[in-house]
Amino acid sequence: MVHQIREISIKDIDDFVNLLTTIYDESDYLMYSPGEYSPSTTDAINNLEHFITSPTNAIFVAESNQELVGFATVTTKKLERVKHEAHFSMGVIKRHQSQGLGQSLINSVEAWCVNHEIHRIEVIIVPENASALDLFKSSNYQIEGELRDKLYINGQYYNQYVLSKLLL
Template sequence: MQTTHRPFDADTYHVRCATVSDAAELARLRVQLDAETEHFDRFPGEAVLDEEAFRTILTGSSTVPDRILVVERSGQLVAYSRCTGFSLRRFAHKAEFGIGVQKDHWGQGIGNQLLTQTIDWVKTSEIKKIQLSVIETNHGAIRLYQRHGFQEEGRLRHDRLLQDGCYYDTVLMGLQLI
């Protein structure tokens, strides 16, 4: 089923930088997202980031660029994105990006808004490339990334095992900002 894309409604959804006070809600949201779709690397219950883990991430003690954006609706987080740089000097020019939106809110322009704001932020930093990986079946995300200039840079064949017992490719994508 293809999701219809609507323009982002800034009166309904509020995008902002995550704060330490969002840690518990981010932990809850991540668990929910893992259970709603198989687009993520994890099976539900694997590699859980609890409130304390998010609190540590959000304290900003890292020496690499790291930005988490959240989307609120009626006081509840419904989506987030994270863009994280690398600590090794050979890779300090790039960052990894990931996004998650509650299934009930797909098609509302949330992913587009998160990606737009992330790219705008990256352009003010030393980062020259954003990279990400996406499962081949996540057509909506792939189209979103392509609309923003991301290109497929490779594939990891039969990389992910889903609950249907089949293996799927991981698509590697990148956006050059130089």
């Protein structure tokens, strides 16, 4: 299946909110519980405008047949001591997983980071999310540590791994 990775635009606002809603509702290990993500239109527009106009942040979307099916956000800070570091998160709709979209999103984020002189990329993953963990390990991300009892899902605590990759 053919897909395209591109930076998001303001015209994507409705599709992007629908994408995030779908991914959060499907996911077993992301921050939002099913039904919990429902931003106001104003909040969604303001957040998207912040990313679009920021030189230190970006959102990439994966598009297939004119439908948004995945995303990756990358954030950095302007502070001198940490401006070399980026944090990112991503998600892909379940029916579009295992088609190379995750790797394409990682590649896009890494290319953006190189172009912005970012040296370190960091991502946080629940250890039970084996497919995401395998994807990042296969992309040479290293586990640096474990955050204990970071998420509480359906009456159970879950840890999170901190993974990173050094660039440049």
